[in-house]
Amino acid sequence: MTFKSYLSLIKILLKNQYGIRFGKKTESKPLYPVETDSKKQINKKVLGAIGAIVLACILLFYIISISIILVPTFALNGLLSSLINIVVSAVQLIILFFGMVYMLPYLFFSKDSEFLQSLPLKKSVVFMAKFTLVYINELLISVAVLLPFLITVGIVSALNQIFIPVVFYINAIIIIILTPVLPLAVVSVIAFPFIYIINALKNKPFVSTVISTLFTIMFFVPVFFLSYGLNSAFSFEMSGDFVINESFKEVLNWFHNYMYPNNLICNSMLLESGIGGYFLSLIIYLALSFGFVFISIAISSLLYGRALSMNIEGAKGKKKTAKREKEFKTTKNTVFYLAKYNLKSLFKEPVFAMNIFSMPIMNIIVISFFCWIFTQQTGSVNQTAGDYFDFNFFTLGMCVYILSLTLSTGNYLAITPASIEGKNFYLIKTLPISYGEFVKSKLILADGLSIITIILASIPLWCLGRQNILNSILFPVVLILYALGINRFGLYFDFKNPRLNWSNYSEFKKSGLKLWRQMLVGIAVPVISVICCSFLSAVKIHYAIKSLIVFLPFIILSTILFFVFNGKVKNDVPIFIKNTE
Amino acid sequence: MLVIENLTKKYSKSDVKAVDGLSLEIENGEIFGFLGPNGAGKSTTIKCLTGILPFSEGDIKLDGISLLKNPIEVKMNIGYVPDTHVFYERLTGAEYINFMAGIYKVSEADRKNRFDKYVSMFRLNDAINDYIKSYSHGMRQKISIIGALIHNPKLWVLDEPLTGLDPQSAFDLKELMKQHCAEGNSVFFSSHVLEVVEKICDRVAIINKGKLVTVCNINELKEKRKDLSLEELFLSLTGESQ
Ligand SMILES: Nc1ncnc2c1ncn2[C@@H]1O[C@H](COP(=O)(O)OP(=O)(O)O)[C@@H](O)[C@H]1O
Ligand SMILES: [Mg+2]
Numbered sequence: 001m002t003f004k005s006y007l008s009l010i011k012i013l014l015k016n017q018y019g020i021r022f023g024k025k026t027e028s029k030p031l032y033p034v035e036t037d038s039k040k041q042i043n044k045k046v047l048g049a050i051g052a053i054v055l056a057c058i059l060l061f062y063i064i065s066i067s068i069i070l071v072p073t074f075a076l077n078g079l080l081s082s083l084i085n086i087v088v089s090a091v092q093l094i095i096l097f098f099g100m101v102y103m104l105p106y107l108f109f110s111k112d113s114e115f116l117q118s119l120p121l122k123k124s125v126v127f128m129a130k131f132t133l134v135y136i137n138e139l140l141i142s143v144a145v146l147l148p149f150l151i152t153v154g155i156v157s158a159l160n161q162i163f164i165p166v167v168f169y170i171n172a173i174i175i176i177i178l179t180p181v182l183p184l185a186v187v188s189v190i191a192f193p194f195i196y197i198i199n200a201l202k203n204k205p206f207v208s209t210v211i212s213t214l215f216t217i218m219f220f221v222p223v224f225f226l227s228y229g230l231n232s233a234f235s236f237e238m239s240g241d242f243v244i245n246e247s248f249k250e251v252l253n254w255f256h257n258y259m260y261p262n263n264l265i266c267n268s269m270l271l272e273s274g275i276g277g278y279f280l281s282l283i284i285y286l287a288l289s290f291g292f293v294f295i296s297i298a299i300s301s302l303l304y305g306r307a308l309s310m311n312i313e314g315a316k317g318k319k320k321t322a323k324r325e326k327e328f329k330t331t332k333n334t335v336f337y338l339a340k341y342n343l344k345s346l347f348k349e350p351v352f353a354m355n356i357f358s359m360p361i362m363n364i365i366v367i368s369f370f371c372w373i374f375t376q377q378t379g380s381v382n383q384t385a386g387d388y389f390d391f392n393f394f395t396l397g398m399c400v401y402i403l404s405l406t407l408s409t410g411n412y413l414a415i416t417p418a419s420i421e422g423k424n425f426y427l428i429k430t431l432p433i434s435y436g437e438f439v440k441s442k443l444i445l446a447d448g449l450s451i452i453t454i455i456l457a458s459i460p461l462w463c464l465g466r467q468n469i470l471n472s473i474l475f476p477v478v479l480i481l482y483a484l485g486i487n488r489f490g491l492y493f494d495f496k497n498p499r500l501n502w503s504n505y506s507e508f509k510k511s512g513l514k515l516w517r518q519m520l521v522g523i524a525v526p527v528i529s530v531i532c533c534s535f536l537s538a539v540k541i542h543y544a545i546k547s548l549i550v551f552l553p554f555i556i557l558s559t560i561l562f563f564v565f566n567g568k569v570k571n572d573v574p575i576f577i578k579n580t581e
Numbered sequence: 582m583l584v585i586e587n588l589t590k591k592y593s594k595s596d597v598k599a600v601d602g603l604s605l606e607i608e609n610g611e612i613f614g615f616l617g618p619n620g621a622g623k624s625t626t627i628k629c630l631t632g633i634l635p636f637s638e639g640d641i642k643l644d645g646i647s648l649l650k651n652p653i654e655v656k657m658n659i660g661y662v663p664d665t666h667v668f669y670e671r672l673t674g675a676e677y678i679n680f681m682a683g684i685y686k687v688s689e690a691d692r693k694n695r696f697d698k699y700v701s702m703f704r705l706n707d708a709i710n711d712y713i714k715s716y717s718h719g720m721r722q723k724i725s726i727i728g729a730l731i732h733n734p735k736l737w738v739l740d741e742p743l744t745g746l747d748p749q750s751a752f753d754l755k756e757l758m759k760q761h762c763a764e765g766n767s768v769f770f771s772s773h774v775l776e777v778v779e780k781i782c783d784r785v786a787i788i789n790k791g792k793l794v795t796v797c798n799i800n801e802l803k804e805k806r807k808d809l810s811l812e813e814l815f816l817s818l819t820g821e822s823q
Contacts, residue, residue: 008683015676016669115667117633119684120656312633313592 005121009129017133047516058527060148065534067152075162077249081266082256084153088175088266089259090369091145092183095138097362099187103134105351107300108195108307117312127304131297138180146176164270167278171269174282175262178289182261185292188299195307261288334433338441339448346413346420355412356449362410363403363457370398371464390537390546392466397533397550399465400475401526403457404554407450407483408522414446414487415518418498418577422508425500425580435574442491443569450483471547482525482554485561490518492565495576521557529553582644582767583607583630583736589638590625599625601791603639607736607769610762614782615771622791623771624664627740630769631661643736657685660729664740666721670714674705674724677713678731685732692731699727702753718745726754730761737761739770743777755781779803 074083107130116126150172157164256263261284267273268281346352374395412420421428428438458476461467467475502508529550536546583606590600600622607613617623628634630641632652641648641655648655668677675696682692700709703723708716713724722745729737737758743751758768758781772778778785785802787794797805 005684008680012669012672012676012680016671019671111667112669114628114633114663118631118656118661118663120653121684122653309593309635312628313594 002122002125006125006129009121009126010132013129013133014136051519055523056144059144063145063148064152067149068156071153071156072160072162075157075160079249079252080153080157080162081263081270081272082252084150084269085256085259085262085266086252087149088146088179088262089255091142091179092262093365094145095141095180096183096186097358097365098141099134099138099183100190100354102137103184103187104191104194105354106130106134107304108191109311109350113308113311117308123305123308124301127301128297130304131300135180135184138184139177142176142179146172146179150175167271168269171265171282174285175265175269178265178285181289181292181296184296185299188296188303191303192299195303261285264288334437335440335444338433338438339444342441342445345424352412352420355410359406359410359449360453360456363406363453364460366402367399367457368460368464370402371395371460371466374398393543393546394533394537395465396461396467396471396475396547397530397537399457399461400479400533400550400554401530403454403479404482404526404529405523407453407479408486408490408526409519411446411449411453411483411487411490413442413449414483415490415515415522416494417442417446417491418495418580419500419508421498422500422502425498429577429580435577436570438577439491439495439569439573443487446487446491447484450487451480454479454483468543470544474547474551478551478554478558481562482558485558485565486518486522488565488569489521489561492568492573493517495573498580500580521561525553525557582609583769584642585626585630585639586641587639588626588629588636588641590622590629590634590636592625598791600629600636603788603791603793605786605793605796607767609767610765611783612758612762612768612781613770614778614785615769615788616773616775616778616785617771617788618773621773621788623773623788624740625791626788627661627738627769627771631659631738632656657732658735660732660734660737662722662725662729662737662739662742664744666725668713668721668724670712672713673711674709674713674716674720677724678728681728682731687732691733695731695733696727699730702757703727703750719747719750722746723750726757730757733764733766735766737766737768737770739768741772742770743772743774 070083071080074080110130119126150168154164154168154172256266264281264285268278268285271278273281346356374391409415418425454476458472461475462472465472532553533550536549539546585603585605588600588603589598591598603622603626605613615623615626625634629636630648632648632655643655643658646655672680678696679692682696687695700706703726705720705723705727708720713721716724722742726739726742729739742754746754758770762768779799779802782799784796784798786796
C-alpha cells in the first residue's frame with residue numbers, strides 16, 4: 001500500500017511538472033475524460049514541441065560533430081576511455097550545477113510541504129517520491145547527452161576500424177543510468193551547510209548578499225586557477241600534425257586515473273583489462289555507485305525532515321509588502337534607490353538569487369571549458385586543403401553562442417522585470433515615484449547583470465581562448481551592445497503584458513509568462529551566428545572578415561532593437577504601467 | 582471523537598506560545614466553531630491537529646488514537662481544507678480529486694458517487710477538466726473542499742472556509758456541513774466572524790492569544806450576548822474591552 005501511494009505521488013508530481021499523462025489503468029481511471037486541450041493549448045504545445053525539436057537537433061549536431069572530430073584521434077592514441085570519462089564527468093558537472101539550482105529548492109524549499117504533510121503518508125514516502133523525481137530530471141540530462149555521444153562513438157569507431165566490444169553497449173546503458181548518482185551525492189553533502197546558511201540569512205538581505213557574493217567568488221576562483229594551470233600545461237609547440245601532445249596526454253591520464261568511479265566503467269567498456277578485469281571493474285563501479293545512492297538518500301532524507309519543519313514553521317507570510325512601503329523614502333537618487341531595493345528583495349528569494357548568480361558563473365565555467373577543450377588542437381591545423389579547421393575561431397563562435405544565448409534568455413531581470421514583482425507591482429503603483437524612474441531602475445539592473453556577466457565571461461576567453469586582438473575586443477563590445485538591445489526588447493514586452501498573479505516562486509514559474517517573442521529572437525540570432533561560425537571555421541579567408549560575419553548578425557539586430565525599443569521603453573512603458581490592472 | 586489535551590505550540594523562531602495549554606473535546610455529530618480574532622492561534626491549532634506542525638506539549642486523539650503515536654491512521658480520518666491553497670497548478674481539478682481519492686484509498690464506486698455529487702453541487706462541471714492554474718480563488722476553495730470530502734472523513738476540518746465564497750456557495754457549504762454531521766461525522770471549523778458561527782454551530786470555543794477563553798453551546802452564547810452587540814460580546818469575552 002505504501003508503494004502504491006509512492007507511485008501515485010510520483011505520477012502527480014510528474015504530471016504537474018511535465019504535463020505527462022500516463023495511460024489510464026483500471027485503478028486510477030478518471031471519472032470524466034481528461035480533455036484539457038483547448039485549441040489554444042494545442043497550439044502552444046505544437047510550438048513548444050517544435051522549439052524542443054530544434055533545440056534537440058542543435059544539441060545533437062554538436063555532440064555528434066564533436067565526437068566525429070575527436071574520437072578517431074583519441075582512439076589512435078589509446079585515449080578513448082579517457083575521452084568517454086571526460087564527457088561523462090562533464091555531464092556530471094552539468095548535473096551538479098542543475099542539482100544546486102533546481103534540486104535544492106525542489107527538495108528542501110518547496111511550497112507544497114504543508115499540503116503533503118497533511119496527507120496520510122509517511123514522511124519517507126513523500127521524500128522518496130520527490131527524490132525519485134529529482135533523479136528522473138537528472139537522468140534526462142544524462143540520456144540527452146550521453147546516449148547520442150556513446151552511439152556516435154560506437155559508429156565512428158566502427159567506421160574507422162577501431163575495435164569496440166559488445167559489452168561497450170551494455171556498459172553504455174549502465175553509465176547513462178548511474179551517471180547522475182555521483183553529483184546527487186555531492187549535492188546532498190553540500191546541501192547540508194548550504195541550507196542552514198540560507199535559512200539563517202533569510203531575513204538579512206545585506207549579509208546574505210555578501211555571503212552569496214563570497215560563494216560566487218569561491219566557486220569562481222578554483223575554476224580560474226584550474227584554467228590557468230591547464231593553459232600553461234598545454235602551451236606546447238606547434239607541431240603541424242593532428243596529434244595529441246604529450247603534456248595533454250599526461251593531464252588526460254592523470255584525470256582519468258583519479259576520476260573514480262567513471263574510469264572503472266570506461267576502462268571496462270573497452271575491455272582494456274580483459275574479461276576478468278571487466279567483471280571486477282564493473283562490480284566495483286556498481287558497488288561505488290550504490291554507495292553514492294545510499295549517501296544521497298541518507299543525507300537528504302535526514303535534511304528533508306529538518307528542512308520540512310523549517311519550511312513549514314518559517315512559512316509565515318513574509319511581511320514583504322508592508323515593509324517595502326515603510327522603508328521607502330523618496331531620495332534624490334530615486335532610480336538607484338529603487339534599483340538597490342529591488343535587488344535586495346530579489347535576494348530574499350533564494351531561487352531568484354541563485355538564478356542571478358548562476359548567470360555569470362555558468363558562463364565562466366562553460367567558456368573556460370570550451371576554450372580549454374578546443375584550443376588543444378590549435379597548433380595542429382593540418383596544412384592540406386580540405387582538412388583545414390580553425391579551432392581558435394570555432395572556440396570564439398562557441399563562446400559567443402553560449403554567452404549570447406544566456407544573455408537573451410537567462411537574464412530574469414531583463415525578460416521578466418515586471419512579472420518578477422508579482423503582486424508587489426500594484427504596491428509600486430501607489431508609491432510617489434514617476435513610472436519613468438521605475439523603468440529606469442529596472443533597466444539599470446538588467447543591463448548591470450548583463451554587463452557584469454559579459455566582462456567576467458570575457459576573462460577566460462582572453463586568458464585561454466587564444467584569440468587575436470580584434471576578437472578579444474569585439475567579443476565584449478558587441479555582446480554588450482547586443483545585451484543593451486535585447487534587454488530593452490524583453491523589458492518592453494514584459495511590461496506590456498506582465499504576469500503578476502503570483503506570490504511565491506512556484507506560482508511565478510507557472511504564472512503563464514508570455515516569453516515566446518523573447519525566446520524566438522533570443523535563440524534565433526545566436527543560432528544563426530554559430531552556424532555561420534561552424535562553416536567559417538573550415539574556410540581559409542582573412543580573419544577580420546570571419547569575425548565580422550560572426551558578429552554581424554548581433555551588430556545589426558542589437559542596433560535595430562536598441563533604437564526601436566529604447567524610445568518605446570521611455571515613452572510607452574510608463575503608460576503600460578499606468579494601465580496595468 | 583476528537584480530544585485535544587493541553588496542546589501547546591511554540592514556533593521555533595518566536596518566544597511566545599502561539600497556542601497555550603488548549604484542551605477541547607468534540608462530540609460525534611456536532612458542528613464545532615472555533616472563534617477568535619486574527620492571530621489568536623486558530624490556524625496554528627488546526628495545523629497541529631492535522632499533523633502539519635509538530636507540537637511541544639499535549640496530545641491529540643481521534644477516536645482514541647493518538648496523533649503522535651499513529652499519525653497516518655489519524656490523518657486517514659481527517660479531511661482538511663486549509664486557509665491558503667497551494668495546488669499543483671498543472672493538474673486538472675479532476676486529476677487532483679482523483680489523486681486525493683487514491684491517497685485516501687477510496688473505493689471506485691464511492692469515488693464516482695461523491696465526485697458526481699460534489700462537482701455538480703458546486704457547479705464545477707464545466708471547469709473540472711481545466712487546469713487548476715485557470716481557477717479563481719473561489720473555485721480553488723471548492724476543489725479543496727471536494728478533495729477533503731472525497732474520503733468521507735470522520736472529522737472535517739476547515740480553516741476560515743467562508744472567506745471568499747459567494748453567497749450561494751457559502752450557503753451550499755453550510756448545508757454540506759450540516760449534512761456531514763447528520764451522518765454521524767463531525768465538523769471543526771475556524772472563523773473570526775461571530776454571525777456565521779452562531780447560525781450553524783452546535784458548540785463554540787473562543788480563543789484569544791493562544792488561550793481558550795470559553796467553550797459553550799450556542800444557546801449559552803446567545804444568552805451571554807443578550808443585549809450586547811456582536812462586537813461588544815466578543816470584546817468582553819476576550820477581555821479586551823478595557
Ligand atoms: N510560521 C510562524 N512562525 C512564527 N510565528 C507564527 C507563525 N505562524 C503564526 N505565528 C504566530 O502565531 C500566532 C497565531 O497565529 P495563527 O494561528 O495564524 O492565528 P489565526 O489563524 O488565529 O489568525 C500569531 O501571533 C502569529 O504571529
Ligand atoms: Mg488563520
